[in-house]
Amino acid sequence: MSDYKKTDLNKVIRGSKRATYDKVAIAAILKQNFIAHVSYIYENQAISIPMSYGFNTDEIYLHGSLKNRMLTSILKAEKASITVMQLDGLILARSAFHHSVNYHAATLFCSVSEITTRQEKYNALQNIIEQMIPNRWGSLRPISDKELDSTLVLKLKIETASAKVRDVGVVDNKEDLDFPVWAGVIPIKQVAQDPETDTLLAKNIEVPKHVLDYVEKNK
């Protein structure tokens, strides 16, 4: 693995000391999360829409209705940018100026194409579900051809990317260190809580291992 190529699009200018172009570091952010903000242009206005995604090597998968405005727009444009951001903490400095957050954020610049064969759509949808919750796909009611045919599935090939990571404590001006206010970090985490069984579920079905594993890993 190596770095993504720096271009005018992905080069980080502000706060560049926190930037990385490393494919492994960026893949780690993409693996850790499953919601991306997908950006598109509509009526000369940039808009971003949160979507669940799948990720495999250098490809992102998105899905939705055949008429989804954002998906059809990026397909027509043949390119899209997506941003994945994970909030890790509040940085409470002595000065307002040095307040910040800890985070991992990746911005990808991708070429976009439609996945058209049922087998490839099946694989991409499996990837999207498994990105959200590993090991669930195999236990589901198998997806039907009708469902596959009524779903638009896009492949976004990552052409270039960058990430910014802030993962350190408070950084204040030296002359502020004695100012009498508490300073520190409040760590922030996205956690899973106890699963709530569907009220219509048959009584003899227990919470499966993949759900317990997810909750345990994300508690």
Place this chain on the structure above:
Amino acid sequence: MSDYKKTDLNKVIRGSKRATYDKVAIAAILKQNFIAHVSYIYENQAISIPMSYGFNTDEIYLHGSLKNRMLTSILKAEKASITVMQLDGLILARSAFHHSVNYHAATLFCSVSEITTRQEKYNALQNIIEQMIPNRWGSLRPISDKELDSTLVLKLKIETASAKVRDVGVVDNKEDLDFPVWAGVIPIKQVAQDPETDTLLAKNIEVPKHVLDYVEKNK
């Protein structure tokens, strides 16, 4: 209060039964969060950048470096769209097709102007800090004119907006209800963990009430 006007930009077409244009409902989402994805166009490409924001009535405040590419771009365009999304749970259905997430998401379409007077910049920056963590501003080392002058502060007036909310359980096809797989919801929450005091802090400064309150409210 009332609804935001429906236009071609903010009208929700897909999943419109989950849409709202109600100003109170949208304000609740904006108050509850402090990170927005701000979208802009660069080299004919839509990009979104996560930023902390302040919110007051029908205005959003953003700040950054004087040369911040995104901020200078939306200022030049005199308009911007921002999206605030809060993830509330995983919807694990019996079919892949009905997997989903519970969430609150608001998309705002705003006019953009620069805040130029020091007093107004001060007020907007206070709003941004207090949006992140209430009741902290007053205890901070006062912001200097030099800091104010080196910060670009933008006011985004909300011209129209929409939100989508999904907050119900699993919805499967009736014919799938007996399929032998567990179905339910895994609630997801963003939580604060115990504060970590800056190692350079004077020993006699205790964790203040506004920090303890924040952690208690978000645990």
